[in-house]
Amino acid sequence: MTIGVKKVSLQRTTRDQIFLPAILEGLLTTARHFFKNTMTKGMGDVDTIRYGEPGVDPKSYYPERFRGVHRLMFRDDGSVRCVACMCCSTVCPARCIYIVAEDREDNNEKGPATFVIDELKCVVCGLCVEACPCDAIRMDTRTHMTPTEAREDAVLRKVDLMSRGGPSVAVQGGLGADYRADAPAADPRFVGR
Amino acid sequence: MSNHAPVLPSPRRPLRVRALVRAASPAMLWLLLCAALGVSACGTDYKSTADTASVIRPEPVRAVFHPSTGPIAVDLVNTSDKPVAIGEFRIEGPDWTSFALVEPVNATVLRPGDRLKLHVKVEAAELLGPGEPIRGAVVEHGDAPEEIAADEYRHGTAHLSFKAAGVVTAVPLEFEDPSWVSQYVLPALIKVLLLVMAFIMPLASLLTWMERKQSAMMQDRIGPNMARVSIGGVTLRLWGLLHIATDGLKMLFKEDFIPRRAHRALYTLAPLFAFVPAMVVFAIVPFGDAVCYGQLFDSLSEADVAQCAAGRGGTPLQIAQIDVGLLYYFAIASLATYGTTLAGWASYNKWAVLGALRASAQMISYEVAIGLTIVGALLCYGTLEPHALVKAQEASHWGLVLQPIAFILFFTAAIAETKRAPFDLPEGESEIIGYFIEYSGMRFGLFFLGEFIEVVFVSALVSTLFLGGWNLPFGILGAHGFSSALTCQLFFLGAGLVLTASGAAIWRASKHAEGVASVIIVLGTIHLVVAVWSAFTGWGTALPHIAIVTIGLLTWGLKVLALCWLQLLIRWTLPRFRYDQLMSLGWKGLLPLSIANIVLTALVVYALAPSAPPAAAPPTGAPPTAVPAAGGTAEAPTPAAAPKSPNPSPAAAGQP
Numbered sequence: 007m008t009i010g011v012k013k014v015s016l017q018r019t020t021r022d023q024i025f026l027p028a029i030l031e032g033l034l035t036t037a038r039h040f041f042k043n044t045m046t047k048g049m050g051d052v053d054t055i056r057y058g059e060p061g062v063d064p065k066s067y068y069p070e071r072f073r074g075v076h077r078l079m080f081r082d083d084g085s086v087r088c089v090a091c092m093c094c095s096t097v098c099p100a101r102c103i104y105i106v107a108e109d110r111e112d113n114n115e116k117g118p119a120t121f122v123i124d125e126l127k128c129v130v131c132g133l134c135v136e137a138c139p140c141d142a143i144r145m146d147t148r149t150h151m152t153p154t155e156a157r158e159d160a161v162l163r164k165v166d167l168m169s170r171g172g173p174s175v176a177v178q179g180g181l182g183a184d185y186r187a188d189a190p191a192a193d194p195r196f197v198g199r
Numbered sequence: 200m201s202n203h204a205p206v207l208p209s210p211r212r213p214l215r216v217r218a219l220v221r222a223a224s225p226a227m228l229w230l231l232l233c234a235a236l237g238v239s240a241c242g243t244d245y246k247s248t249a250d251t252a253s254v255i256r257p258e259p260v261r262a263v264f265h266p267s268t269g270p271i272a273v274d275l276v277n278t279s280d281k282p283v284a285i286g287e288f289r290i291e292g293p294d295w296t297s298f299a300l301v302e303p304v305n306a307t308v309l310r311p312g313d314r315l316k317l318h319v320k321v322e323a324a325e326l327l328g329p330g331e332p333i334r335g336a337v338v339e340h341g342d343a344p345e346e347i348a349a350d351e352y353r354h355g356t357a358h359l360s361f362k363a364a365g366v367v368t369a370v371p372l373e374f375e376d377p378s379w380v381s382q383y384v385l386p387a388l389i390k391v392l393l394l395v396m397a398f399i400m401p402l403a404s405l406l407t408w409m410e411r412k413q414s415a416m417m418q419d420r421i422g423p424n425m426a427r428v429s430i431g432g433v434t435l436r437l438w439g440l441l442h443i444a445t446d447g448l449k450m451l452f453k454e455d456f457i458p459r460r461a462h463r464a465l466y467t468l469a470p471l472f473a474f475v476p477a478m479v480v481f482a483i484v485p486f487g488d489a490v491c492y493g494q495l496f497d498s499l500s501e502a503d504v505a506q507c508a509a510g511r512g513g514t515p516l517q518i519a520q521i522d523v524g525l526l527y528y529f530a531i532a533s534l535a536t537y538g539t540t541l542a543g544w545a546s547y548n549k550w551a552v553l554g555a556l557r558a559s560a561q562m563i564s565y566e567v568a569i570g571l572t573i574v575g576a577l578l579c580y581g582t583l584e585p586h587a588l589v590k591a592q593e594a595s596h597w598g599l600v601l602q603p604i605a606f607i608l609f610f611t612a613a614i615a616e617t618k619r620a621p622f623d624l625p626e627g628e629s630e631i632i633g634y635f636i637e638y639s640g641m642r643f644g645l646f647f648l649g650e651f652i653e654v655v656f657v658s659a660l661v662s663t664l665f666l667g668g669w670n671l672p673f674g675i676l677g678a679h680g681f682s683s684a685l686t687c688q689l690f691f692l693g694a695g696l697v698l699t700a701s702g703a704a705i706w707r708a709s710k711h712a713e714g715v716a717s718v719i720i721v722l723g724t725i726h727l728v729v730a731v732w733s734a735f736t737g738w739g740t741a742l743p744h745i746a747i748v749t750i751g752l753l754t755w756g757l758k759v760l761a762l763c764w765l766q767l768l769i770r771w772t773l774p775r776f777r778y779d780q781l782m783s784l785g786w787k788g789l790l791p792l793s794i795a796n797i798v799l800t801a802l803v804v805y806a807l808a809p810s811a812p813p814a815a816a817p818p819t820g821a822p823p824t825a826v827p828a829a830g831g832t833a834e835a836p837t838p839a840a841a842p843k844s845p846n847p848s849p850a851a852a853g854q855p
Contacts, residue, residue, distance in 0.1 A: 026607070029773065036417040036772045043416045045704040051419045 065148055073132045074147040076123050076162065077170035081178055083112075086168060087142035090116040094134035094143055102127035103134060121164040125151045141176040143167075254279045255309070255363040258500035261371040262319055262359075263512035266352055270301045270320040273359065273370055274502065277309040284308050285315065285363040290372070292357030297325040298372050300359075309363075319359060321374050326355045352376035373512070386514040394481060394518065398756065403651040404443045406763060410651075412439060413764070414771040438711070450644035458547050458637050465545035470638070470645035473538025477652040480531045483524040484659045485586040487516030487669045487751045488678070491744055498741040504678040508586065516669075516748070517586050524584045525577075528660070529570055532616065535653075536562045539618075539625060542646070543634035554633020558618060558625030561781060565615040565622075568789035572609040575602045575793075575800040576664055589668035597672070598665035604796045606665045608789050613661065614766060615785070617653040621773040624781060658762035659755075666758050669751035676750060680742035687739025691730035698723030 021027055042050035056062045079087045090107035108119035128151075134143050147170050154160045181187070258274040277283050286306025290298050301318035309315055327350070355374035360367055408423065415422025426441035427434050435441075457466060489508035491499060507513025510520075521527055536559050543555020577583060579601050580591035592598060599606050615622040625633045635646045662668060671690065674682065681687035702719030705712050733739045776784065 029769075032772045033768055037768055039419060040413065040416045040768070043419060045701070045708055047707050047709075049421070049708070052416075052421060053419065054421045056421075 068148055072148060073130050073135075073145040074149045075125065075145070075151050075170065076128075076134070076167055077144055077147050077172075078121065078164065078167040079142050079144060079171050079174040080168070082173060085110075085112075086117060086121070086164065086171075087140045087174060087178060088118045088121060089140055089142070090118045091139060093137040093139060097133045097137040099131060099133065100127045100129045102129075118164060121167060123162045123167065125160045125162055126157065140178065141174045254283055254366075255285065255361075255368060256500070257368075257370040258314075259503040259506050260494065260497065260499065261373060261503075261512070263506060264321040264323075264355075264372070264374040265511055266323045266376055268321065268511065270318040271506075272502070273317045273319055275309070275315040275317065275361070275363075277311050277313050280311050282308050282310050283364045285361055287360075287362040287367075288317070289360055290319075290357055291360050291369075292372070294326065294353075294355035294374070295357045297322050297355050297374065298357045298359075317359070319372060321355070321372075323352060323374070326353045326374055326376075327351070377510075382510060387518055390514075390516065390518050394484075394486060395478070398486070399478070399481060399652060399655055402655050402760070402763070403648055404447070406651040406654060406767070407446060407647070408440060408443050409763070410767055410770075411442070413767045417768070417771050436711070447644075450641050450647075453640040455640040455642065456637070460547040461637065462545040462547070465541050466637075467642075469538050469542035469545055470642045470649075471538075472541055473535055474645040474649040474652070476531045476534040476538070477649045477656060480528050480656055481659070482519040483517070483521065483527055483585050484656070484663055485515065485517035485520075485589055485668055486659075486755050487748055489513050489515045490748055495745040496743045498679055499744045499747075501678045504744075515586055516752075520584065520586055522584050524586075524588075525573055526583060529566065533562075533566060535649075538646075538649070539634050542638065546634075546637040548637050550631065551634050551636045554625050554627075554631070554636065557778065558634055561618070561622065561625060561785075562616060564782060564785040565612045565789070568612040568785060568793055569609060569616060571790065571793035571797060572605045572612060573664065575605040575796045578797070578800045578804050585663050585668075589663060589670065592667045593670050593674060597667040597670075602665065602796070602800070604792065605800075606661075608793050608796065609664065610657075610661055612785075612789055613657040614769065615781075617650060617657055617766075619650065619654070619766070620770045621775050622781060623770075623775060624778055627775070654763055654766050655759065658759040658766065661762055662755065662758040666762075668758075669755040671750070671754055676747065678747065679740070680747065681739040684733055684737040684739050688730045688733045691726045691733060691739075695723045695726030695730055698726060 039051065043052050044050075055067050057064050057067060081087050088105075090105050092105060092107075095101075095103040095105050102124040104120065104122040104124075106119040107116045110117040130145070132145055135145050151160065254277065256276045256278050258276060259271075262271045262273055264271065275285065284306070285308070288300065288304045290300065298319060298321050301320050304315070304317055307315065352374070354376070357372045358369040359372055360369040362368075412422040414420075423439035423442045424436060426439055426445045427436040428441055429435075457463060489504050491503060491507040491513035493512070494503065504513075508515040519527075539558035539562070540555045543551040543553075543558070546552075576588070576598050579598070580588050580595075582588055582591060595601070618625050620628075626635075627633055635643055638646060670676070673686075675686040675690060676682070681690065698719055700723075702716045702723055705719065706716035
């Protein structure tokens with residue numbers, strides 16, 4: 007194989023030397039944008055989000071999977087869903103989740119004695135939410151962590167986290183072995199391979 | 200973003216219908232009003248045309264003499280469709296002895312459309328005061344006779360009467376000795392105020408906003424829109440228009456900084472040197488034809504308006520009508536170079552000096568090209584006086600048609616002269632802030648505003664030189680009205696459609712603009728109604744003088760505005776030149792091309808000129824006062840008519 011050489015002519019053509027055709031082309035392009043943006047509905051090609059302007063709800067521009075401040079979800083009885091499995095604090099790249107486990111009184115499960123998230127360290131990656139087996143921790147609050155005057159105000163405790171919480175529809179502890187019940191039947195071609 | 204995104208379109212539909220009705224109702228109201236006006240005006244219109252006095256129309260309607268005025272030509276035009284016998288010409292009235300027909304006129308019969316030329320002269324010496332009227336004239340003095348010094352002239356009146364179709368008709372003849380104040384100072388002051396306060400300054404400040412908003416619109420951004428004012432709970436944002444005011448306030452309140460080793464006097468003077476010439480050059484720009492004082496609501500002829508444009512019984516809509524008009528522009532515009540150079544030098548800043556050097560080199564280079572490109576237009580139209588230039592374009596073709604190359608060259612060089620992109624090396628707004636780098640506050644504001652005033656001036660000059668000034672295209676609007684009812688209908692139909700369509704587009708574009716859009720739609724509707732009215736009544740060929748003047752002013756303003764828009768478009772489209780490219784474009788591109796344009800134009804003009812020996816060619820820019828302006832329309836300057844006849848001249852000029 008030979009390497010092909012493409013010769014690029016740096017000689018300006020007559021069209022280039024006259025300037026005018028290219029200038030007119032450029033002017034037409036910009037004029038087209040001008041008239042499209044002034045004369046058509048919704049300002050044509052202008053994509054600017056009017057964030058923060060009066061009368062504009064900034065939350066309407068948040069994407070569905072926007073990651074905001076954490077919250078902890080409830081069981082039906084109002085206690086926290088967390089079973090202190092340490093998945094979130096283990097997966098957290100910023101090491102910002104501190105959990106101290108304790109026995110729960112009502113059944114043989116564990117629960118968090120303390121659940122602390124240092125929002126100053128948090129990198130808002132959302133891995134804790136993905137790691138949680140109990141749908142206990144979520145970041146769907148659609149609020150930013152607001153700036154605080156004191157450092158310790160940004161360290162959220164269990165009470166703060168649960169104050170934004172709500173009941174979850176997930177089955178506490180998962181479905182156990184029954185989780186396959188609703189699964190579609192296996193493809194017979196692959197069964198027994 | 201299905202479940203969180205707000206749902207916009209569907210619930211707004213009933214609102215939109217209501218809004219349409221809201222917009223349409225004033226339009227309907229206007230329609231009814233206009234229709235009613237139209238019907239009522241129809242009745243009166245027909246009665247007046249049956250009047251016998253208007254069978255013979257004098258042009259001008261009245262002749263106004265000044266002490267130095269030569270014979271005035273009065274045309275009598277038969278406007279009826281029958282031949283009219285006309286005779287018994289005589290001059291009557293209190294001062295009949297002072298006026299005389301230049302040559303005796305015999306009784307004759309005027310066929311329809313024919314015109315009879317009379318020349319009336321005045322013997323000014325007989326009207327010198329003091330003294331009683333001479334030789335049996337009947338003068339009705341008031342209680343106190345006016346006091347006239349020996350070297351002043353009396354006011355003299357008479358009329359030229361004749362009998363046409365059995366009816367005696369009179370053309371008023373007036374002699375007045377205008378004082379310097381009433382003739383020059385007052386009209387000039389009023390025109391200066393009007394032009395500066397009602398046009399230049401508003402437009403220049405509008406441009407400061409337009410520059411930012413238009414660039415944003417061209418680059419798919421929003422641009423300035425946050426300045427707002429609340430009046431009684433209603434918040435107005437007006438698309439950021441109020442940024443004009445906030446910018447001005449900001450400049451006023453910023454620190455007025457002067458570098459420690461700057462030359463204080465020159466540092467203070469430099470912004471004025473940049474600002475004042477930009478304002479002063481507007482003196483030569485004609486923004487309309489002429490206003491006739493006492494005849495605002497009459498339908499006038501070319502001869503009337505020409506008389507007013509010469510300052511008799513009216514005033515030209517131009518601050519200074521000087522024969523060397525364009526030379527004056529070059530002279531004053533060159534002064535602006537001092538502003539930039541002094542600003543750079545007085546700042547005691549090496550970067551400012553470098554910027555000033557770039558600026559002065561650039562401005563001087565491009566002035567050469569500007570001067571030479573205009574010569575082509577001068578050859579075509581044979582005058583340096585902008586008002587006469589526009590009249591000459593009216594008589595033949597617009598400069599854009601006869602001198603397309605000169606138009607492009609001039610526009611390019613003029614943009615370079617304003618030191619804006621793509622020629623903004625002296626300033627380099629985005630990076631280096633050349634010669635006014637040390638300026639702040641309102642001193643900088645003067646440079647800034649001066650730049651925009653220059654933009655307005657370039658637009659005004661281009662529209663004067665190449666786009667026929669205040670004239671509508673194709674000569675559809677004369678001094679008396681539209682050239683025919685059809686052109687009137689076409690004009691109003693076109694304008695109405697454009698206005699209505701753009702109003703509807705603006706209405707659709709933004710709900711904040713509904714007020715503005717409905718005004719535009721109503722205006723468009725009025726135009727359409729006028730078109731329909733004209734179609735039914737044949738209205739439009741005899742408009743009142745004030746309507747013609749207004750249309751002229753609006754036309755001129757719109758042309759200037761459109762050219763300003765074009766300049767902003769160019770400024771935000773083209774990238775900046777490198778300095779050597781700038782110089783080579785100026786000296787190796789524009790200069791040879793403009794010289795070639797001159798040579799070609801000269802050849803074409805020479806070839807098409809009426810077969811007179813070159814020595815007898817009329818001198819360019821002959822002062823209008825020296826040649827009695829009596830000629831009116833009939834004696835249009837020959838050079839203006841020369842390139843008119845066949846088409847080849849624009850084609851030939853388009854060769855290089």
